[in-house]
Amino acid sequence: MGTRKKLLEGADMKREQSLSFNEELKQIDLLLEYEQKCVVIDYKSSKKYHQKHLRQVRHYKRAIESIVKKPTTGILVYLLEEGVEFVGV
Numbered sequence: 001m002g003t004r005k006k007l008l009e010g011a012d013m014k015r016e017q018s019l020s021f022n023e024e025l026k027q028i029d030l031l032l033e034y035e036q037k038c039v040v041i042d043y044k045s046s047k048k049y050h051q052k053h054l055r056q057v058r059h060y061k062r063a064i065e066s067i068v069k070k071p072t073t074g075i076l077v078y079l080l081e082e083g084v085e086f087v088g089v
Contacts, residue, residue: 007032007039010034010035011032011033011034011039012033013030013032014028014031014032014033016028016029017030019063019064019067021062021063021067022063026059026063028040028041028042028060029041029043030042030043031064036070037070037071037072037073038064038065038068038070038072038073039072039073039074039075040057040060040072040073040074040089041075042060042074042075042077043077043079044077044078045078045079046078046080047078047080047085053076054076054087054089057074057075057076057089058089061073061074061089073089074088074089075087075088075089076089
């Protein structure tokens, strides 16, 4: 609970944020916008396409940085049967 609270503290949360970038329409699961930075969070239920997931979040990061002009990081959150796994992107 502590990590989640810290992550959300001071953030403007946008769930299922639609995004049009380079003539492509995408939807970000969760965008956290802070005064100085942004964090893109994408939820997955399997690691089967891990490399594809990484490329997807990198694309979202570039798009958000370009649009809001703030440094942006990404987090893949894998919701697996054996537990939750966070992967920084």
